[in-house]
Amino acid sequence: MPEIQERQDGLATPAREGQVRAAALRLFKEKGYHATSMRDIAEAVGINKGSLYSYIKSKEDLLVPVFDQAQGMLTSQIEQIAADTAASPTERLKRALHAHVTAVAENLDVLTVYLSEWRQLAAESLATNRDQRERYAAMFHQILRDGIASGEFREMDTRIVMLGMIGMCNYLFRWYRPDGRLAPDQIADELIEMVIRGVQAT
Numbered sequence: 001m002p003e004i005q006e007r008q009d010g011l012a013t014p015a016r017e018g019q020v021r022a023a024a025l026r027l028f029k030e031k032g033y034h035a036t037s038m039r040d041i042a043e044a045v046g047i048n049k050g051s052l053y054s055y056i057k058s059k060e061d062l063l064v065p066v067f068d069q070a071q072g073m074l075t076s077q078i079e080q081i082a083a084d085t086a087a088s089p090t091e092r093l094k095r096a097l098h099a100h101v102t103a104v105a106e107n108l109d110v111l112t113v114y115l116s117e118w119r120q121l122a123a124e125s126l127a128t129n130r131d132q133r134e135r136y137a138a139m140f141h142q143i144l145r146d147g148i149a150s151g152e153f154r155e156m157d158t159r160i161v162m163l164g165m166i167g168m169c170n171y172l173f174r175w176y177r178p179d180g181r182l183a184p185d186q187i188a189d190e191l192i193e194m195v196i197r198g199v200q201a202t
Contacts, residue, residue, distance in 0.1 A: 017055040019045050024062040033117040070114035071132045073103045082139040089147030098188040100169040105184035112173045153199045
């Protein structure tokens with residue numbers, strides 16, 4: 001049956017699956033996960049609703065890869081930055097903030113869905129995603145602790161400051177526009193300046 005469907009669609013399965021996932025991402029961003037139906041996705045791709053199940057198992061099957069992609073974007077660079085102990089904590093914090101801001105700005109569709117809809121995951125997937133987010137946050141947290149230990153940063157509640165920094169960077173998905181007044185690097189520089197002034201030792 002899938003082979004018949006492929007011939008009817010005129011596309012090989014990988015190509016059609018890519019279309020399905022791209023359409024779902026666009027609709028999740030525009031309408032939200034719950035408001036997007038399987039029929040909406042099928043109509044956007046130009047196939048029957050029943051044909052979707054040749055490519056995916058469920059609507060959540062379209063959401064999980066978005067989160068994997070988004071978390072991978074945010075984590076890979078920060079891992080390298082956090083591990084670079086040859087750099088000062090101040091330099092590592094600047095680079096980490098820059099990486100986070102530009103990742104959100106340059107991957108706006110994926111990260112908008114990720115940051116808006118992660119609570120929609122089922123329990124098992126939600127637990128995995130929570131572990132990934134906590135691991136990511138721990139790297140920021142360690143940079144702050146290293147800065148205090150080196151005397152570069154003031155004494156602070158590092159967890160609260162870490163959560164505030166990540167939340168500030170994440171919130172770009174609400175207001176950043178690619179055609180806006182400032183480029184991602186300029187936005188990152190402004191936010192970095194604000195954070196560094198707030199955490200540095202006097």
